[in-house]
Amino acid sequence: MQIPAPFDYARASTVDNALALLERHGPESRILAGGHSLLPMMKLRLARPEWLIDINDLFELDFIVRGADAQGADTLRIGALTRHTTLLESDQVHALFPIITDAEKVIADPIVRNRGTIGGSLCQADPAEDLSTVCEVLGAVAVIRGSGGERLLSMAEFHRGPYETAVAHNEILCELRFAVRARTGSAYEKVERRVGDWAVAAAGASVTLAADGTIEAATIGLTAVGQTGTVGAAADALLGQLPTEALFIEAGRLASVACDPIADQRGPVDYKRHLADELTRRVLRRATERAHASATSTATQEG
């Protein structure tokens, strides 16, 4: 049995209560969500919080809701305490953002997915973490609350580097917002050494087609290969073009050049670059197919 250093524990009853507890116990207090990143680190004594503020009773942070945002745009809102399993099993999520379902299928194992949360995943900001890439690809907006109120951050603002985010010690990530777009498809693919292992490398893409079938918008994200943010160059190469295999090959090449992987037990640098290329092509193909399908179903609905 691995044994953590001593710590104290408090169970928050509301978001405000959690924020108050964080204030009271100071910088050595940490939020406990699913615990599947924090507890292993504590057991290895790599993390030594003095207080755990357990937010598992904050059911108000466990939701998936579609509706118009303040500007009237069609938005899917996902609460920070939503478990991986809930995301995996949601038909609504699958219909709107299949990239999330793709990713959830390959995150950890059922036991971890039953507890681990989207909020915890994003706040952990592990470079091999899958949902960060997914959120980047989907242009998600993070809703963060502190004692001073709420602030909204783009993923570029949210992520500060490996294991670092813009969420301050006395703040809580409350939800993630995803803009719903028509004629859009998305996909995620990961190579792992074994089921439940972290990614050797993974790629995600979202493609929006214009009415004439050309690519109106595209984003490409990479996991575990030292890529910060989405791969702008690869996406730019696609804009305004008809989606073709040649185009995807070029995007794959650009993705593999853009990333900056390191060699480790999962593989050497050249292999990971190769995967950035190979997987970018695969997810672009699949995202485009899904965008076509979505365009057809939108057209049918409109017709």
Place this chain on the structure above:
Amino acid sequence: MTLIEDHPANPAAGDESRPIGYGRLQRKEDPRFVRGKGHYVDDIVLPGMLHGAILRAPVAHARLVSIDTSEALAHPHVHAVITGTDLQALGLAWAPTLSMDVQAVLVTDKVRFQGQEVAFVVADDRYAARDALELIRVEYEVLPPVMDARTALAADAPVIRDDLEGRTDNHIFDWEAGDAAETDAVFASADVVVSQEIVYPRVHPAPMETCGAVADFDAVDGRLTLYETTQAPHAHRTLFAMVAGIPEHKIRVVSPDIGGGFGNKVGIYPGYILAVVGSIVTGKPVKWVEDRSENLMSTSFARDYIMQGEIAATKDGTILGLRTTVLADHGAFNATAQPTKYPAGFFHIFTGSYDLKAAHCKVTGVYTNKAPGGVAYACSFRVTEAVYLVERMVDILAAKLGMDPAELRLKNFIKPEQFPYANKTGWEYDSGNYEPTMRLSMQMAGYDELRREQKEKRERGELMGIGISFFTETVGAGPRKHMDILGLGMNDGAELRVHPTGKAVVRISVQSQGQGHETTFAQIVAEELGIPPEDIDVVHGDTDQTPFGLGTYGSRSTPVSGGAVALVARKVREKAKFIAAAMLETRPEDLEWEKGRWFVKGDPSVGKTIAEIAMGAHGTVALPEGIDGNLDAEVTYDPPNLTFPFGAYICVVDIDPGTGRVVVRRFIAVDDCGTRINPMIIEGQVHGGLTDGVGMALMEIIEFDKEGNCLGGSFMDYLIPTAMEVPDWETGYTVTPSPHHPIGAKGIGESATVGSPPAIVNAVVDALAPYGITHMDMPCTPARVWEAMQGRPRPPI
């Protein structure tokens, strides 16, 4: 298929539905396991028990400059802090290993591997013990480590074992088998010779339950009770008596339920000794249970063999000879567990299932700054490495000759009429009939159809591979004239008592770590006495309750202890005959046995059941001269030879050409372990071993960086397979009984672990044939497969 009818001695074997005796019987131990009522070392709680934790070295090679325990001792919940210096004063700083070397219990002079034991804290609870470890201040002078066996013998390599008198290098042993000159001659005359470096990387048995102990030393009567995760309670008791100076009759070793061993729990670890010392020092029982990282980083690893293989054949595919030189990495202390005479275990069985003209092997063992151990992970004393070598070499030869690997194997098998077969390195194979087993596996696989499918797929650029391995195992150590461990002959005892009401208890010297002894051994007695297995209790794992014997490892339980149990039951049956004769007022020679009952020849209605005889024995029947009033017996069994199970495995893989990811699509395993006592347990053993094989072939490796850091110290880094990586196993069997074993049984515990890795790697290499690849080393991870596809396969070490 070889049928059991060939061996009338065991007419029941192979009959899968027999109610009493052999057959599919649900495991007697399972009700407690499936209900969570197993009782493991960590479940043991004794009054006043304290908890120990070990401080481990953060570096691989360093001189110990100073150690300050004062702050840890000042911790309010700490009772004792023990260092190497303290042990030195007791003469316990070093303990003998199972390979006639010594191993530091706690570091006194120098750290020799990362994770080595430096100090031991005893505290009120395990939390305090862990916290106190952080209060011990240790100063190290870091030394350059030796992490690559290939350079361990270089003139400028740092000498790891400067504790050993006169030691000036890292050489442990050179060991040879076979005739070098004869082999050279055969090679010189051969049409075709192929050679290949083949690495079997360091892997770890990683049992679900880590190692641990609860030591309870009673200072008043000088008695030590030691609950341990051990596969060999009796051998441990004797060694503790020899090392710690506690008289053997004052030591009781108990091995309760064990959550997997695989050889990991054969040796005596410093933690066990420290728990004992902790109990002596504090006067209280002390529990020590290691965590997962400690288990992976410091306990017995497996393999770590760098093998240079060479195979010689004629143009038409007659294999003539095999030779190999091996560099064996034994880590910082030579602590492998194997029969004393064989420093490389049974590796010299590497001629496999083939009839060769000559063979020679030379193994050189070296020290490195890695954890000690070396014979573990269900390896049958290194038959695993041997089978891997020969089965890879045969495939490489097949590729060279352009022959189908199945055909090449069939052509070179030892023929049934050659058994008992003396191979070129000193083994006598007891029995075998390889071709029917091979043919059955090919038939189950639909071999020709698979080859057709592969051809079509290749034309489309898809990567599909078919891999074969045909292995001969060598298990059941062993005959006392050849085999001992530290002078203890490798025999096993059994005691059987039939109670007055006809229920029985059999006490065995081997210990189960999940193999199902409580069921299998009850079935052996049931078969011999004709009473239901439910009426027979199997007692094991407690030295106060069981006869002496060497324990469970190397698939030896059924070959050795199973023999003992069959013989002790026969002894009881013989005795029952005399008592029955007295009861029936007839002569013993006028009685005939049918399962469960002695009856009068020619008048089957007149007889006595075992239960009636038992009551008679303990009752008032006037017993014949020389027969005492019980129905008990005991034996110690010295097997005349080892047993040689075998099997034919076929694996089908698909590889994603874009990512290098390997998927094991099918796996066909046909095993022959002689008489099948409980086919369900056999299949369970095979399923487990095949899963192990997938792990080793595709993902498992304990790697180190140049500084000596262990990169496999957690289950995030050391991957073991899950249900998702394994296919639906397709198992089959043939039955070729052992001619010398009392019931014709051979071992099965490790067949699949031994036989499956080459089948999987052969399949991967076969899939990659379009890239011109003839060999790649394990583990076949996506990255390593991709590198091989780029034309630069890389040894893992």
